[in-house]
Amino acid sequence: MVNGHVMYLMRRASQGSMFPMGNPTPGLEGLTDMAVDEMKRFIWHEKTGERKGFIFKRDETREMGLEGYRCTVCNFIELYAKED
Secondary structure (H helix, E strand, O other): OEEEEOEEEEEEEOOOOOOOOOOOOOOOOOOOOOEEEEEEEOEEEEEEEEEEOOOOOEEEEEEEEEEEEEOOOOOOEEEEEEOO
8 A cells, every 4th residue: 555645736827927028919918928836735714513602602623634555566555644
């Protein structure tokens, strides 16, 4: 078994301008030149059973990262929620 993490790719537009020396064509303001890729981990949320708050009570939650093990023979994956 090989240890690993469950990740997902998040693509968003960059904040840079497509035309750093000025806009040659009117009406194309605000366009970005490229997308930025980020890898994010999946998070497990669960209720703790506690209710907290002064006026408005709400359920407390706990966050845990997902970690997994993959079999090198059959590629079966087991996922576990682990405290970070």
